[in-house]
Amino acid sequence: MDNNELFTDKVTKGNRTYFFDVKRSENGSLYLSVSESKRTDDGFEKYNILIFEEDIKDFKKAFNRAIKKLEKLTDPESERKSYTLDDIREQHPQAYRPWSTEDDEKLEALFCEGKTVKELANIFERKEGAITSRIKKLELREKYS
Structure with a gap:
């Protein structure tokens, strides 16, 4: 980890790896970096989103709502x-x-x-x-x- 990286975790599934990194910017504010790295025939495709400290609560709420909806759509039993x-x-x-x-x-x-x-x-x-x-x-x- 470099100096601005405070936490990192990863999830690997098949040819995709997701990275969750909490970092500190040069001005001292915190942010979450979510990255996807996908192995392809030509090497790797990489995608990254940054969620800034002031947006984390709203992002978390929206993410949790989306996950709950996804769970309901993929598990008919949860519809009750x-x-x-x-x-x-x-x-x-x-x-x-x-x-x-x-x-x-x-x-x-x-x-x-x-x-x-x-x-x-x-x-x-x-x-x-x-x-x-x-x-x-x-x-x-x-x-x-």
């Missing part, structure tokens, strides 16, 4: 509904997490501003049902009707 916490948190990152006092106060303030349940669900990254339940628990409709 599965509602794992990870699946739910892809759409609602705060789902089933405890509400903090600050969350309750913010919910109350936004409720008083007239935000809809759908808007509140987006703001709090929770399911609409969770917002409705919390509004009921805090008796916000009774307080502000």
Whole structure:
């Protein structure tokens, strides 16, 4: 490994090898380099993509969604509904997490501003049902009707 290469891993399948390298650029920022090397009759074909540090989270989310879809398409048994916490948190990152006092106060303030349940669900990254339940628990409709 050279000085800017912090981690490397590879997967070899048939005539293809995939490299996953975490590197540091000259300006100090981190990035992921994903490379494919394919043996051909004329030598090797090489392809490379770089995913920069600021894009990693979005790339990971999209990659994981694509992998899940691929798994569903290649395994008909997986088509049955599965509602794992990870699946739910892809759409609602705060789902089933405890509400903090600050969350309750913010919910109350936004409720008083007239935000809809759908808007509140987006703001709090929770399911609409969770917002409705919390509004009921805090008796916000009774307080502000």
